[in-house]
Structure formats: C-alpha cells, structure tokens
Amino acid sequence: MSRYDKVDSAYKFLKGKEVSQDSFSLDELAKATGWETGTCKTYVSKRWFQYVHKDQKDFKVSGVAYLSKKEFRAIHSQKLTQLEDQSEQGKLIKKAKEFALLAVSTYNNPFTHFKTHGFIVDLVIAYTALFHAIFEKRGIEYFYKKKDGTPKLIDGQKKAWELTACIKEYWGSINTAEKANLELLIGLRNKIEHRSLPELDLMVAGYCQSSLSNFEEILINEFGDNHSLMANLAIAMQLTRTATAAQEDALKKFQAGNYKVVRDYIEQYNHALPDDIAKSQKYRLNVYLIPNIEKNKNKADLAVTFVKAEDLTADELAAYEQGIALIKGLESPYKYRPGQVVEQVKKVHPNFNMTRHTDAWKKHKARPARPKKEHKNEYCGYVSGFDGYLYSQKWVDLLIAEIK
Structure with a gap:
C-alpha cells in the first residue's frame, strides 16, 4: 500500500467535486479517503486552504482540477506550520502581495521624491501577478501564442499577458469603477514615464488609494480573508505644520505648463466616464482624515477616523469644507x-x-x-x-x- 493512497483518493474526490461544482461535508471526505473526520478538518484548514473554502455548512473546491496529482501530493506534504502555497498559483499570489506592499512602501517613504511613479509601476506588477493567479485558478491560458498555436517566447520563457490584456479578460465589456481606476493609472504611467513631475503625487492620491483598496478586495474575494494586506499596513505619518504650504506649492506647480499633458489626460478621461463611475469611491477615494477624540483613552489606540464624503449630512459636509478646499479647487466645472x-x-x-x-x-x-x-x-x-x-x-x- 502506497503512502499516497489516501492523498490520491482525496485528490480524486476534490477534483470530482470541483468538476461537478458540488459542495461536500467532512464526513463525505473522510468516507472517500479513509481518514478520520478530525484529520480531514485539519487538512482542509491547514494544507488545502488555498483550494477548499467554506460554503455555509459544507465546503467547495476551486483550483484543484488544474493541479496534477504530483502537484497535489507536494502541496499536501508540506508541514502543517508551512502555510505558503508552492504551486504556480501560490507563487503568483505571493508576488502580487509583495509588490502591492512595495508600492505602499514607496508611496509612504518620506525620502521618495517620485511617489506616484514608483507606486504605479509596482502596483501594475502586483495587479498583473494577481490576475495571472486568478487565471491559474480558473484554468485560463494567459500566454500569447503564434499563428500555429505554439507559445510566443521571450528569453526562453512563455510571454504572458500584460495588464491591459488581463483587464480585458477579467472584466470583459463590463464597465466598473475598479476597471476605470486601473485603466486610468495605466494611461497615467505612460504619460509620466519620461517626465519629471513629482508634484503630481498630491493630485492623484485618491486614485492611488482606490487602486490599492480594489486590489485587496479582489485578492480576498478570489483567494480568501487570510490574504488580507491590512495586517501589514499602517496609516502614513503626516507633518501637519508644513502640509498646507507644501500642498499649495504643489498645486501651483501642477498648474504649470509642463504638467499640461497629464492634466489634459486626467481631465479628458474623467469627462468620458459615466457619473456613477466617476463619483465612485472605487474609482477615486474621497475621504476626510480627522482626529478621533476618544473619551476612554485606553481604547484610543489609533486616534484617527476616516469619514466618507458620501456618508455625511449637508451640515457635516459644510463643517469640513475648509479641509477640502484645496482638493475642490482641482475640480473642473x-x-x-x-x-x-x-x-x-x-x-x-x-x-x-x-x-x-x-x-x-x-x-x-x-x-x-x-x-x-x-x-x-x-x-x-x-x-x-x-x-x-x-x-x-x-x-x-x-x-x-x-x-x-
């Protein structure tokens, strides 16, 4: 009897459930494999967590059908404390998360002069890896092919889709705020690639924040809450004494002639969008960052509150008008x-x-x-x-x- 008999039975069982799109219980898995129900529970949560997800009382499978028996054996053989997925999908997820965090690190670094440039470049890589991981899970070929059907090669490696092609595959013809946000940033990257425009950062901060939030939402929706980036992130520190003067100076520079190409691009892009997308927080984040006066000082670990503009009453909005006067000044009538x-x-x-x-x-x-x-x-x-x-x-x- 092979030591992989039960593992292979699990692979056959899970693959069958994925193909039929049926859910299953731990008892059914135990019966199919010969393991105890408690053992099955451990494997589901610790070894196969990338592929088996809770579906109300039962479980559903996603991605096992695209693994070979050998790959499934390798995943199952990892130590219980080793939660990293070594499959191609797992490697792509890891790459996506690391470049997303690198984008945030670049943007929040006070010594980085070209924040937006670095952020967009890193985030484009992060999104591309994320979509490739999703296509791996769904069994979608995401490589370019020649006319004869063989893969195109770059330095001996198959040429994978760039982000624009991934967007087209993921959203198709459906127009969403997330899609519009990402396409804006791709175009913006092309506009600023050969230009020195550091004062651009303040003007596009809302678009950058939305793109990061959208990235995490897609990541969690596709692969589960355990991939959340929030545990690795914190709010960037602000030097408020000089912020107003610096912002006003940046705004003046943004109105200068060498910014015209970028200004016109953003303006034209925004005007072409439907109102519901242009005003969506998933397209551009508009929030107030205000102090939170907590009566119980033991509870106020982070005395900051994010307030969505769309959630404010007319009186509350009027009270914050001074705080956004600079941003509102950028809006074209x-x-x-x-x-x-x-x-x-x-x-x-x-x-x-x-x-x-x-x-x-x-x-x-x-x-x-x-x-x-x-x-x-x-x-x-x-x-x-x-x-x-x-x-x-x-x-x-x-x-x-x-x-x-």
Missing part, C-alpha cells in the same frame, strides 16, 4: 458633453433635443461658433484634453429653469 446635457434636461423636459440645445447656446452666447481654445465662461469651456467644448452644471440648471 466643465463636466458635460452636449449629449450629456441633453440627457440631463430631458429628464425634466422630455421634448428637449440636440437642435434645441444648439439654439440655446447660440441665444445665450455660451460658446463661440468656432473652436477657441482660450474660451471659458460660467456655462461652457474649451477643454484641451477633450479637444472640444464641455458644459457646466450651471448651464444644465439654466436650461431646465428657462424651459420651465
């Missing part, structure tokens, strides 16, 4: 394309159309008939990144009120 203006007005006046909109801007002289890049007023402005005119909320409000 020109948000709507002509078609979006028509859609907004039609919600109140169903007969409104593009012809009436054209008549309206001519009547109010909201914009010139021909493109003038310097044109800006309270209703309409020429946006370089968009290469055309966009309209403000004031313009939408005027049309609705005038028609009424």
Whole structure:
C-alpha cells in the first residue's frame, strides 16, 4: 500500500467535486479517503486552504482540477506550520502581495521624491501577478501564442499577458469603477514615464488609494480573508505644520505648463466616464482624515477616523469644507458633453433635443461658433484634453429653469 493512497483518493474526490461544482461535508471526505473526520478538518484548514473554502455548512473546491496529482501530493506534504502555497498559483499570489506592499512602501517613504511613479509601476506588477493567479485558478491560458498555436517566447520563457490584456479578460465589456481606476493609472504611467513631475503625487492620491483598496478586495474575494494586506499596513505619518504650504506649492506647480499633458489626460478621461463611475469611491477615494477624540483613552489606540464624503449630512459636509478646499479647487466645472446635457434636461423636459440645445447656446452666447481654445465662461469651456467644448452644471440648471 502506497503512502499516497489516501492523498490520491482525496485528490480524486476534490477534483470530482470541483468538476461537478458540488459542495461536500467532512464526513463525505473522510468516507472517500479513509481518514478520520478530525484529520480531514485539519487538512482542509491547514494544507488545502488555498483550494477548499467554506460554503455555509459544507465546503467547495476551486483550483484543484488544474493541479496534477504530483502537484497535489507536494502541496499536501508540506508541514502543517508551512502555510505558503508552492504551486504556480501560490507563487503568483505571493508576488502580487509583495509588490502591492512595495508600492505602499514607496508611496509612504518620506525620502521618495517620485511617489506616484514608483507606486504605479509596482502596483501594475502586483495587479498583473494577481490576475495571472486568478487565471491559474480558473484554468485560463494567459500566454500569447503564434499563428500555429505554439507559445510566443521571450528569453526562453512563455510571454504572458500584460495588464491591459488581463483587464480585458477579467472584466470583459463590463464597465466598473475598479476597471476605470486601473485603466486610468495605466494611461497615467505612460504619460509620466519620461517626465519629471513629482508634484503630481498630491493630485492623484485618491486614485492611488482606490487602486490599492480594489486590489485587496479582489485578492480576498478570489483567494480568501487570510490574504488580507491590512495586517501589514499602517496609516502614513503626516507633518501637519508644513502640509498646507507644501500642498499649495504643489498645486501651483501642477498648474504649470509642463504638467499640461497629464492634466489634459486626467481631465479628458474623467469627462468620458459615466457619473456613477466617476463619483465612485472605487474609482477615486474621497475621504476626510480627522482626529478621533476618544473619551476612554485606553481604547484610543489609533486616534484617527476616516469619514466618507458620501456618508455625511449637508451640515457635516459644510463643517469640513475648509479641509477640502484645496482638493475642490482641482475640480473642473466643465463636466458635460452636449449629449450629456441633453440627457440631463430631458429628464425634466422630455421634448428637449440636440437642435434645441444648439439654439440655446447660440441665444445665450455660451460658446463661440468656432473652436477657441482660450474660451471659458460660467456655462461652457474649451477643454484641451477633450479637444472640444464641455458644459457646466450651471448651464444644465439654466436650461431646465428657462424651459420651465
């Protein structure tokens, strides 16, 4: 009798359950393998935790079907105290987590001058490894192939999909805030790759924070809570005496000419997004970081509270206005394309159309008939990144009120 007989029985049992997508109990596993139920419980939680997950009272399998019998034996033979997954999937998860933490370390390091540059580069690697791990679990081929079907090779290694291809496979044609956030950062990386723009950091901090939160959420949803990064992270320390002056100086530099390409890119990208995505915290995190005055000093281990803007009442929001004056100053008033203006007005006046909109801007002289890049007023402005005119909320409000 081979020492792997019971292990091989477990492999056959788990693989079958995954193929049939059926859940199973520990008693069923014990009956199929010959182990005691208590032993099965230990193996499920300590040796196979990457592949076996709790499903209400029972368990479900994910990823065992793509392991060979030899790979499953190797995973099972690890010491109970050794929780690291040595499969290709496990190695990719480890790589993804380490580069995500490296991205945070780069961003939070006070001696790092180009925070955003380093953060995006490391996070792109982290996301790419994470998606490759997910595709490993799902049995999806994530390598480029030649016309004859053989793998493309780079330095003798199979050429794997880059992040853009991974995004297309993972989300497909579905538009989500997480997808929009990641595509923005990829484009931003391409824009700043050969530019020295350290003052960019403050302006894109919300996008960077959302991308990190989204990364961890995908990681946990796909591979379980034990992969959470929170245990390794802490809030970066702030030097508040100089923060305001430094932020104002950074804002002035951001408005300078050498930042135009990046400003136009972000502005154009944001304007093209649906409102629900553009305002999502998963696209760009907007929070207040305020002191938490704890009455019981023994409970106040970390006297800081994150407050989501969307959760505040009107009075609470007004109370924090000074705290976000600088950030709000970056928001362009020109948000709507002509078609979006028509859609907004039609919600109140169903007969409104593009012809009436054209008549309206001519009547109010909201914009010139021909493109003038310097044109800006309270209703309409020429946006370089968009290469055309966009309209403000004031313009939408005027049309609705005038028609009424």
